[in-house]
Amino acid sequence: MSDTPSATAELKLPKDLAAEKGLVNVQIDGVWHQFPKGTRMIEACRQAQVTVPHYCYHPKLSSPGNCRMCLVQMGMPPRPAPGQEPQRDENGYEIIGWMPRPVIACANTIGENMGIRTTGDLVTKCREGVMEFLLINHPLDCPICDQAGECRLQEQSVQFGRGVSRFIDMKVKKPKNVDIGPRIRLDDERCIMCSRCIRFMDEVAGDPVLGFTQRGTHTTLTVHPDRLLDSNYSLNTADICPVGALTSNDFRFQMRVWFLKETPTIDVNCGTGTNINVWTRGNKIHRITPRLNDEVNSAWMPDSHRLNFHYIDSASRLTEPLAKTAANHSATTWSAALAEAASRIKAVPAAQVAIIASGRMTNEELFLARTLAAEIGTTQLSLVPRTAEADALLVAADRNPNTTGAKLVLETEDPYAKLDSIREGVRNGSIKTLIVLGEDLITDAGFTADDLQKLDFLVQSSVLANPTADQAHLVLPSAAFAEKRGSMVNLSGRLQRLNRVVELTGQAHDDWEILRDLILALTGEKNEVHHIEDIFKAIAESIPAFNGLTLSKIGHQGTQIAETGYQIPLLANERARKAAGLING
Amino acid sequence: MAVVKLQRPKLNFGEKIYFGALIKGFFLTMTHAVKSLLGKSAGAESLASSGLGVTMQFPEQRWDDHLPEYYRGAPALVTDEQGRERCVSCQLCEFICPPKAIKITPMEIPSDDPWAKVEKRPLEFDIDMTRCIYCGMCEEVCPEQAIYLRKDYLFAGFSRAEMVHDKKRLYEIGGVRVGLVNKWNELK
Numbered sequence A: 001m002s003d004t005p006s007a008t009a010e011l012k013l014p015k016d017l018a019a020e021k022g023l024v025n026v027q028i029d030g031v032w033h034q035f036p037k038g039t040r041m042i043e044a045c046r047q048a049q050v051t052v053p054h055y056c057y058h059p060k061l062s063s064p065g066n067c068r069m070c071l072v073q074m075g076m077p078p079r080p081a082p083g084q085e086p087q088r089d090e091n092g093y094e095i096i097g098w099m100p101r102p103v104i105a106c107a108n109t110i111g112e113n114m115g116i117r118t119t120g121d122l123v124t125k126c127r128e129g130v131m132e133f134l135l136i137n138h139p140l141d142c143p144i145c146d147q148a149g150e151c152r153l154q155e156q157s158v159q160f161g162r163g164v165s166r167f168i169d170m171k172v173k174k175p176k177n178v179d180i181g182p183r184i185r186l187d188d189e190r191c192i193m194c195s196r197c198i199r200f201m202d203e204v205a206g207d208p209v210l211g212f213t214q215r216g217t218h219t220t221l222t223v224h225p226d227r228l229l230d231s232n233y234s235l236n237t238a239d240i241c242p243v244g245a246l247t248s249n250d251f252r253f254q255m256r257v258w259f260l261k262e263t264p265t266i267d268v269n270c271g272t273g274t275n276i277n278v279w280t281r282g283n284k285i286h287r288i289t290p291r292l293n294d295e296v297n298s299a300w301m302p303d304s305h306r307l308n309f310h311y312i313d314s315a316s317r318l319t320e321p322l323a324k325t326a327a328n329h330s331a332t333t334w335s336a337a338l339a340e341a342a343s344r345i346k347a348v349p350a351a352q353v354a355i356i357a358s359g360r361m362t363n364e365e366l367f368l369a370r371t372l373a374a375e376i377g378t379t380q381l382s383l384v385p386r387t388a389e390a391d392a393l394l395v396a397a398d399r400n401p402n403t404t405g406a407k408l409v410l411e412t413e414d415p416y417a418k419l420d421s422i423r424e425g426v427r428n429g430s431i432k433t434l435i436v437l438g439e440d441l442i443t444d445a446g447f448t449a450d451d452l453q454k455l456d457f458l459v460q461s462s463v464l465a466n467p468t469a470d471q472a473h474l475v476l477p478s479a480a481f482a483e484k485r486g487s488m489v490n491l492s493g494r495l496q497r498l499n500r501v502v503e504l505t506g507q508a509h510d511d512w513e514i515l516r517d518l519i520l521a522l523t524g525e526k527n528e529v530h531h532i533e534d535i536f537k538a539i540a541e542s543i544p545a546f547n548g549l550t551l552s553k554i555g556h557q558g559t560q561i562a563e564t565g566y567q568i569p570l571l572a573n574e575r576a577r578k579a580a581g582l583i584n585g
Numbered sequence B: 001m002a003v004v005k006l007q008r009p010k011l012n013f014g015e016k017i018y019f020g021a022l023i024k025g026f027f028l029t030m031t032h033a034v035k036s037l038l039g040k041s042a043g044a045e046s047l048a049s050s051g052l053g054v055t056m057q058f059p060e061q062r063w064d065d066h067l068p069e070y071y072r073g074a075p076a077l078v079t080d081e082q083g084r085e086r087c088v089s090c091q092l093c094e095f096i097c098p099p100k101a102i103k104i105t106p107m108e109i110p111s112d113d114p115w116a117k118v119e120k121r122p123l124e125f126d127i128d129m130t131r132c133i134y135c136g137m138c139e140e141v142c143p144e145q146a147i148y149l150r151k152d153y154l155f156a157g158f159s160r161a162e163m164v165h166d167k168k169r170l171y172e173i174g175g176v177r178v179g180l181v182n183k184w185n186e187l188k
């Protein structure tokens, strides 16, 4: 017979075929799959879409294997006697010899020709047993427990538990409602000792303040006696706690999670652009949690950013356009406000008009700000820099979320360059009209109220009442980050999307609409900008980095559009731990 | 879920033209007519009916004493023998309520309260009686035996706002209910 390629392929065994690709064959619940060498059993099962219930395992943390919920049955081919050929089935896989005792799937790695069973009598009995142990001392707290509705213990006791308790002794009592930090409350009776929070504080936050004391059923999670759980990342422990032992003081008892709807969007508190989910009921935001993105924030976010949303429905929100009449501001209509703005802007030569925009604006808004400047004929356009200390994890020194986007959209190396000259111009009277978009000049840009009084005309768009608005002739209420759509580019050059989470407050308008209408009022010409997509299309056509993109193509995980060389420190740590084999993913 | 196929019963000719049933109905009606003329209609005494004994003079006369144990009147909150408000504002009733009649705002019980260990109770609890359909789902779902459908059924008001029972009103209607499970007492 001739040695055709197909004939040799037929002779090859599955293990050799897999080895060529650096993979190994694993049978999961009777079906053969291929996975890279070194994958954990639990990850292999996940990739094969087989659920293995677990508590202590978290892909971003080390696997101590202490909850035993992930027990599965494992089998390997029996070792052949010397000189004996291994037995194979008709497809060339070796016959699996099943082990009589279960193994944990989270800490064991797969091997060639391994078999995993996640169903069957042995596994069912194991899960039932583990659930029974976990529930022996667990309080009947679900009606008051904040975790109810997203509690792994609840879910898995329904799925895998016995349904009734056989335990008749007194339950072990532990501290409840313990104040362990400014943002976190601990209930030790609900803790199932998975140690996720301990490992997170140690391995990711780098502030190992949590630990277990006592032994056996008396094991108690505590904070170090001289310390508090006050890291800026403490609220992540409430996210990963599979039960209601750690809850957020801010969200606690506010709303049940089953009423909440999650909307994916991004955080705008710094240049990292952390991916988040915003949880709302009706038009009210109740909490923010991090959303997994391995290129940005992994699975975490800082507390300072997470809690910065209460202003959105606060009393200082601006809800209608205001015009200054004599000393006070009074409400006006949008059409009157825009017509007034247009006529006042046109009243002075273009060289005396300046625009101060914000690094918190989306690409679309910045693009329109640039169009507005071109329409007026001024070159005086600047953003307001905003910097603060960076931490070594996620928080960037640049607290403007869209500096990179501003560089690209405004096509300048330093979008903040002209701020000083504009300030100087206002002081020496060469600038008479100032258009301020979403910035508070007095608090953030080094202006004083006296400076602003020199102006003939000051118009500001803003979300909240602020000192600059007090001086402005016209105040236009605009949208908070959770109320708008658009895109931003983070410090590492990733284009990401903001989604509208809640409806606009009062008569506030989306920022891009304010700019479009202002341009319309200035030129008097109809423009064809009806949707934010129209602006993005214009950006994609004129700015090379955006070529070929649309808002929907960006996707929930973002798209890399520029190489800036910026490294998010937390990701560097995580990649190092992954390369060292400490974590999975 | 198993699917059971049911056969329609086969009707004979007489049943198909339902003439027999009409006659049966006629005789039933006539029997009641005669009985009431003789003052022997069902419930004539117990309802203290007037006229021929078939009309109850509502609202002067009330049906209230005859309400069966299982009667489903207005839903209301109850306290227990220790005067503790049983509702922990778990919001399950709010979730289950088919016409969305219930609205709850939870709060944390302050630490100086004797029942601080319960941690949570409603700050506000509103049931909109223009929406409530007296289905009893809230009573069914409550894990704390805190909400019951009582025997009150007469509600009227001049505005929609008046038809919303707030927490105070709900406890007035509900009153005290004894003999319930008290899981928050010293032992759990």
Ligand code: SF4
Residues within 6 Å of the ligand: A138, A139, A140, A141, A142, A143, A145, A146, A147, A148, A149, A151, A152, A153, A154, A190, A243, A244, A245
């Ligand atoms: S942790 Fe889960 S099971 Fe325990 S009381 Fe809370 S919701 Fe219930």
Ligand code: SF4
Residues within 6 Å of the ligand: A190, A191, A192, A193, A194, A195, A196, A197, A198, A221, A237, A240, A241, A242, A243, A245, A246
């Ligand atoms: S508090 Fe939560 S995360 Fe921490 S060990 Fe207990 S159950 Fe696990």
Ligand code: SF4
Residues within 6 Å of the ligand: B075, B096, B097, B098, B099, B100, B101, B102, B127, B131, B132, B133, B134, B135, B136, B137, B138, B139, B149
């Ligand atoms: S009785 Fe039914 S409709 Fe009325 S409040 Fe309860 S659940 Fe809602």
Ligand code: SF4
Residues within 6 Å of the ligand: A143, B086, B087, B088, B089, B090, B091, B092, B093, B094, B104, B138, B141, B142, B143, B144, B145, B146, B147
């Ligand atoms: S279900 Fe019961 S305990 Fe829960 S909120 Fe309703 S009345 Fe209160």
Ligand code: FES
Residues within 6 Å of the ligand: A053, A054, A055, A056, A057, A064, A065, A066, A067, A068, A069, A070, A071, A104, A105, A106, A107
């Ligand atoms: S998940 Fe494997 S032991 Fe906890």
